[in-house]
Amino acid sequence: MRNFDFTPFSRSSIGFDHLIDLLNNPQLAEDQGGYPPYDIVRTGPETYRIALAIAGFTPDEITITSQQSLLMVEGRKANEDDRHYLHRGISARAFTRRFNLEDHVEVEQANYENGLLQIDLVRKIPEAMKPRKISIGTQPSKSTKSLNAA
Template sequence: MRTTLDFTPLFRSSIGFDRMLNALEAASRVETIDNWPQYDIAKFGEDDYRITMAVAGFSQNELTITQEQNMLMVSGQKAGEDEGQYLHRGIAERVFRRRFELADHVKVVGASLVDGLLTIDLKRELPEEMKPRRIEIATGEKLPRAGTKQIETGKQAA
Protein backbone atom coordinates (compact mmCIF):
# COMPACT_ATOMS: atom_id res chain seq x y z
CA MET A 1 0.00 0.00 0.00
CA ARG A 2 1.37 3.37 -0.99
CA THR A 3 0.44 6.60 0.71
CA THR A 4 0.90 10.07 -0.65
CA LEU A 5 2.75 12.65 1.38
CA ASP A 6 1.60 16.23 1.68
CA PHE A 7 4.57 18.61 1.36
CA THR A 8 2.42 21.75 1.70
CA PRO A 9 3.63 22.60 5.24
CA LEU A 10 7.23 22.42 4.03
CA PHE A 11 6.49 24.77 1.13
CA ARG A 12 5.07 27.31 3.60
CA SER A 13 8.05 27.27 5.94
CA SER A 14 11.06 26.85 3.65
CA ILE A 15 12.70 29.16 1.18
CA GLY A 16 14.87 27.98 -1.68
CA PHE A 17 14.11 24.28 -1.22
CA ASP A 18 11.21 24.19 -3.66
CA ARG A 19 13.20 22.24 -6.28
CA MET A 20 14.04 19.52 -3.77
CA LEU A 21 10.46 19.38 -2.53
CA ASN A 22 9.14 19.16 -6.10
CA ALA A 23 11.53 16.25 -6.73
CA LEU A 24 10.27 14.47 -3.60
CA GLU A 25 6.68 15.06 -4.64
CA ALA A 26 7.35 13.72 -8.15
CA ALA A 27 9.08 10.65 -6.74
CA SER A 28 6.14 9.89 -4.49
CA ARG A 29 3.66 9.81 -7.38
CA VAL A 30 2.74 6.39 -8.68
CA GLU A 31 4.05 6.00 -12.20
CA THR A 32 4.25 3.09 -14.55
CA ILE A 33 7.70 1.62 -14.25
CA ASP A 34 9.39 1.02 -17.57
CA ASN A 35 12.80 -0.43 -16.89
CA TRP A 36 13.97 -0.55 -20.48
CA PRO A 37 16.66 0.09 -21.44
CA GLN A 38 18.54 -1.01 -18.37
CA TYR A 39 21.05 1.43 -16.93
CA ASP A 40 23.61 1.87 -14.16
CA ILE A 41 24.54 5.05 -12.33
CA ALA A 42 28.00 5.11 -10.75
CA LYS A 43 29.88 7.71 -8.75
CA PHE A 44 33.61 8.16 -9.31
CA GLY A 45 35.19 10.54 -6.83
CA GLU A 46 33.54 13.51 -5.19
CA ASP A 47 32.02 15.19 -8.27
CA ASP A 48 32.18 12.65 -11.13
CA TYR A 49 29.29 10.42 -12.19
CA ARG A 50 28.65 7.98 -15.03
CA ILE A 51 25.44 6.64 -16.53
CA THR A 52 25.78 3.45 -18.56
CA MET A 53 22.80 2.31 -20.64
CA ALA A 54 22.39 -0.98 -22.51
CA VAL A 55 21.21 0.10 -25.98
CA ALA A 56 22.01 -2.98 -28.07
CA GLY A 57 20.86 -2.64 -31.66
CA PHE A 58 20.95 1.18 -31.71
CA SER A 59 23.58 3.06 -33.67
CA GLN A 60 25.06 6.42 -32.74
CA ASN A 61 22.81 8.37 -35.11
CA GLU A 62 19.66 6.70 -33.69
CA LEU A 63 20.34 7.99 -30.15
CA THR A 64 19.81 11.53 -28.87
CA ILE A 65 21.13 13.02 -25.62
CA THR A 66 19.84 16.43 -24.54
CA GLN A 67 20.28 18.44 -21.37
CA GLU A 68 17.87 21.22 -20.48
CA GLN A 69 18.56 22.94 -17.18
CA ASN A 70 18.49 20.10 -14.64
CA MET A 71 16.99 17.40 -16.86
CA LEU A 72 19.02 14.93 -18.91
CA MET A 73 17.03 13.10 -21.56
CA VAL A 74 18.26 10.09 -23.53
CA SER A 75 16.07 8.86 -26.35
CA GLY A 76 16.40 6.30 -29.10
CA GLN A 77 14.47 5.59 -32.25
CA LYS A 78 15.33 3.08 -34.96
CA ALA A 79 15.85 4.65 -38.38
CA GLY A 80 14.05 2.05 -40.47
CA GLU A 81 12.28 -1.27 -40.25
CA ASP A 82 13.94 -4.46 -41.47
CA GLU A 83 12.15 -6.11 -44.34
CA GLY A 84 12.99 -9.64 -43.18
CA GLN A 85 10.44 -12.05 -41.84
CA TYR A 86 11.25 -12.85 -38.22
CA LEU A 87 10.54 -16.22 -36.68
CA HIS A 88 11.51 -14.80 -33.26
CA ARG A 89 12.23 -11.19 -32.34
CA GLY A 90 14.07 -10.94 -29.01
CA ILE A 91 16.16 -7.80 -29.52
CA ALA A 92 14.13 -4.82 -28.39
CA GLU A 93 14.20 -1.99 -30.90
CA ARG A 94 11.30 0.05 -29.63
CA VAL A 95 11.37 3.80 -29.17
CA PHE A 96 12.48 4.86 -25.70
CA ARG A 97 12.92 8.02 -23.68
CA ARG A 98 14.72 7.93 -20.34
CA ARG A 99 14.87 11.01 -18.11
CA PHE A 100 17.36 11.74 -15.36
CA GLU A 101 16.91 14.60 -12.92
CA LEU A 102 20.26 16.31 -12.34
CA ALA A 103 21.33 18.33 -9.34
CA ASP A 104 22.31 21.95 -9.74
CA HIS A 105 25.62 22.54 -11.53
CA VAL A 106 25.88 18.97 -12.95
CA LYS A 107 26.98 19.03 -16.58
CA VAL A 108 27.46 16.36 -19.24
CA VAL A 109 31.16 16.20 -20.11
CA GLY A 110 31.07 13.41 -22.67
CA ALA A 111 29.25 10.44 -24.14
CA SER A 112 30.36 7.34 -26.04
CA LEU A 113 28.78 4.25 -27.57
CA VAL A 114 30.90 1.09 -27.42
CA ASP A 115 29.70 -2.51 -27.78
CA GLY A 116 26.04 -1.63 -27.29
CA LEU A 117 26.68 0.39 -24.11
CA LEU A 118 26.01 4.12 -24.09
CA THR A 119 28.21 5.82 -21.50
CA ILE A 120 27.46 9.38 -20.35
CA ASP A 121 29.99 11.11 -18.10
CA LEU A 122 28.76 13.84 -15.78
CA LYS A 123 30.59 16.28 -13.54
CA ARG A 124 29.39 18.65 -10.85
CA GLU A 125 31.13 22.00 -11.31
CA LEU A 126 30.43 24.51 -8.59
CA PRO A 127 30.95 28.15 -9.56
CA GLU A 128 33.78 29.92 -7.73
CA GLU A 129 31.38 32.05 -5.70
CA MET A 130 29.76 28.89 -4.27
CA LYS A 131 32.97 27.11 -3.30
CA PRO A 132 34.13 27.34 0.30
CA ARG A 133 36.74 30.03 0.82
CA ARG A 134 38.95 30.98 3.71
CA ILE A 135 38.45 34.39 5.24
CA GLU A 136 41.61 36.02 6.54
CA ILE A 137 41.39 37.55 10.00
CA ALA A 138 43.11 40.90 10.39
CA THR A 139 45.15 41.37 13.56
CA GLY A 140 45.72 44.54 15.54
CA GLU A 141 43.66 46.80 13.28
CA LYS A 142 40.10 47.92 13.67
CA LEU A 143 37.91 47.62 10.64
CA PRO A 144 36.43 50.92 9.49
CA ARG A 145 32.81 51.26 10.50
CA ALA A 146 30.18 51.50 7.88
CA GLY A 147 29.01 55.07 7.62
CA THR A 148 25.90 55.65 9.68
CA LYS A 149 23.40 58.25 8.60
CA GLN A 150 21.69 60.46 11.11
CA ILE A 151 18.08 61.22 10.48
CA GLU A 152 17.56 64.94 10.12
CA THR A 153 15.38 66.46 12.77
CA GLY A 154 13.46 69.66 12.82
CA LYS A 155 11.86 69.28 9.39
CA GLN A 156 8.12 69.12 9.14
CA ALA A 157 6.48 66.60 6.89
CA ALA A 158 4.31 68.17 4.22
Protein backbone atom coordinates in the same frame (compact mmCIF):
# COMPACT_ATOMS: atom_id res chain seq x y z
CA MET B 1 1.14 2.16 3.69
CA ARG B 2 2.59 4.93 5.81
CA ASN B 3 2.25 8.59 5.06
CA PHE B 4 5.05 10.96 5.97
CA ASP B 5 4.60 14.66 6.58
CA PHE B 6 7.49 16.62 5.09
CA THR B 7 6.07 20.01 6.12
CA PRO B 8 8.74 20.63 8.80
CA PHE B 9 11.46 20.33 6.14
CA SER B 10 9.84 22.95 3.93
CA ARG B 11 9.96 25.48 6.77
CA SER B 12 13.76 25.54 6.89
CA SER B 13 14.65 24.98 3.24
CA ILE B 14 14.52 27.42 0.38
CA GLY B 15 14.44 26.40 -3.25
CA PHE B 16 13.65 22.73 -2.65
CA ASP B 17 9.91 23.06 -3.20
CA HIS B 18 9.92 20.74 -6.19
CA LEU B 19 11.76 18.02 -4.25
CA ILE B 20 9.35 18.24 -1.32
CA ASP B 21 6.39 18.08 -3.73
CA LEU B 22 7.84 14.91 -5.27
CA LEU B 23 8.21 13.35 -1.82
CA ASN B 24 4.64 14.27 -0.87
CA ASN B 25 3.14 13.13 -4.21
CA PRO B 26 5.03 10.19 -5.69
CA GLN B 27 2.54 10.19 -8.59
CA LEU B 28 4.16 13.42 -9.84
CA ALA B 29 7.34 11.53 -10.67
CA GLU B 30 7.13 10.31 -14.26
CA ASP B 31 7.09 6.56 -14.64
CA GLN B 32 9.48 5.72 -17.45
CA GLY B 33 9.19 1.96 -17.22
CA GLY B 34 12.24 -0.22 -17.08
CA TYR B 35 13.53 0.21 -20.62
CA PRO B 36 16.34 0.66 -21.29
CA PRO B 37 18.03 -0.58 -18.14
CA TYR B 38 20.74 1.69 -16.79
CA ASP B 39 23.38 2.07 -14.08
CA ILE B 40 24.59 5.23 -12.38
CA VAL B 41 28.10 5.02 -10.94
CA ARG B 42 30.11 7.54 -8.96
CA THR B 43 33.55 7.47 -10.59
CA GLY B 44 35.16 10.15 -8.41
CA PRO B 45 34.31 12.81 -5.84
CA GLU B 46 32.77 15.10 -8.48
CA THR B 47 32.26 12.72 -11.43
CA TYR B 48 29.54 10.24 -12.39
CA ARG B 49 28.80 7.84 -15.23
CA ILE B 50 25.42 6.75 -16.57
CA ALA B 51 25.50 3.50 -18.56
CA LEU B 52 22.46 2.56 -20.64
CA ALA B 53 22.08 -0.89 -22.19
CA ILE B 54 20.86 -0.11 -25.71
CA ALA B 55 21.89 -3.14 -27.73
CA GLY B 56 20.64 -3.05 -31.31
CA PHE B 57 20.85 0.75 -31.68
CA THR B 58 23.56 2.56 -33.59
CA PRO B 59 25.02 5.88 -32.41
CA ASP B 60 23.14 7.62 -35.25
CA GLU B 61 19.82 6.45 -33.79
CA ILE B 62 20.53 7.93 -30.33
CA THR B 63 19.99 11.57 -29.35
CA ILE B 64 21.38 13.02 -26.11
CA THR B 65 20.04 16.41 -25.02
CA SER B 66 21.18 18.35 -21.98
CA GLN B 67 19.28 21.41 -20.83
CA GLN B 68 19.40 23.23 -17.51
CA SER B 69 18.95 20.39 -15.00
CA LEU B 70 17.62 17.68 -17.31
CA LEU B 71 19.47 15.07 -19.35
CA MET B 72 17.34 13.32 -21.95
CA VAL B 73 18.40 10.26 -23.96
CA GLU B 74 16.17 9.24 -26.86
CA GLY B 75 16.44 6.29 -29.19
CA ARG B 76 14.54 5.80 -32.43
CA LYS B 77 15.29 2.95 -34.80
CA ALA B 78 15.83 3.87 -38.43
CA ASN B 79 13.51 2.38 -41.00
CA GLU B 80 13.14 -1.30 -40.32
CA ASP B 81 14.09 -3.63 -43.08
CA ASP B 82 11.64 -6.23 -44.33
CA ARG B 83 12.99 -9.07 -42.23
CA HIS B 84 10.59 -11.69 -40.98
CA TYR B 85 11.56 -12.44 -37.37
CA LEU B 86 10.72 -15.84 -35.94
CA HIS B 87 11.67 -14.58 -32.48
CA ARG B 88 12.65 -11.05 -31.51
CA GLY B 89 14.27 -10.91 -28.08
CA ILE B 90 16.37 -7.80 -28.62
CA SER B 91 14.06 -4.88 -28.12
CA ALA B 92 14.18 -2.19 -30.78
CA ARG B 93 11.36 -0.02 -29.51
CA ALA B 94 11.72 3.71 -29.28
CA PHE B 95 12.54 5.08 -25.85
CA THR B 96 13.04 8.29 -23.93
CA ARG B 97 14.94 8.23 -20.65
CA ARG B 98 15.14 11.38 -18.51
CA PHE B 99 17.62 12.09 -15.73
CA ASN B 100 17.24 15.03 -13.37
CA LEU B 101 20.62 16.60 -12.75
CA GLU B 102 21.86 18.86 -9.99
CA ASP B 103 22.24 22.50 -11.04
CA HIS B 104 25.96 22.40 -11.74
CA VAL B 105 26.31 18.93 -13.23
CA GLU B 106 27.40 18.97 -16.87
CA VAL B 107 27.81 16.30 -19.52
CA GLU B 108 31.51 15.82 -20.18
CA GLN B 109 31.37 13.17 -22.93
CA ALA B 110 29.37 10.22 -24.27
CA ASN B 111 30.69 6.95 -25.72
CA TYR B 112 28.97 3.96 -27.30
CA GLU B 113 30.69 0.60 -27.16
CA ASN B 114 29.54 -3.02 -27.00
CA GLY B 115 25.85 -2.10 -26.71
CA LEU B 116 26.40 0.31 -23.79
CA LEU B 117 25.96 4.05 -24.03
CA GLN B 118 28.17 5.64 -21.37
CA ILE B 119 27.61 9.27 -20.44
CA ASP B 120 30.22 10.92 -18.21
CA LEU B 121 29.04 13.74 -15.96
CA VAL B 122 31.03 16.18 -13.86
CA ARG B 123 29.95 18.58 -11.13
CA LYS B 124 31.47 22.03 -11.74
CA ILE B 125 30.58 24.47 -8.99
CA PRO B 126 31.48 28.09 -9.86
CA GLU B 127 33.97 29.81 -7.54
CA ALA B 128 31.32 32.34 -6.54
CA MET B 129 29.13 29.52 -5.18
CA LYS B 130 31.82 27.65 -3.24
CA PRO B 131 31.82 28.16 0.53
CA ARG B 132 34.03 31.00 1.73
CA LYS B 133 34.92 32.29 5.15
CA ILE B 134 33.54 35.70 6.07
CA SER B 135 35.64 37.75 8.45
CA ILE B 136 33.83 39.64 11.20
CA GLY B 137 34.85 43.26 11.61
CA THR B 138 34.18 45.63 14.49
CA GLN B 139 33.14 49.27 14.35
CA PRO B 140 34.07 51.72 17.13
CA SER B 141 31.07 52.82 19.16
CA LYS B 142 29.96 56.51 19.29
CA SER B 143 31.14 56.97 22.87
CA THR B 144 34.67 55.93 21.88
CA LYS B 145 34.69 58.45 19.03
CA SER B 146 33.60 61.33 21.28
CA LEU B 147 36.28 60.53 23.90
CA ASN B 148 39.01 60.54 21.25
CA ALA B 149 37.82 63.92 19.90
CA ALA B 150 38.02 65.62 23.33
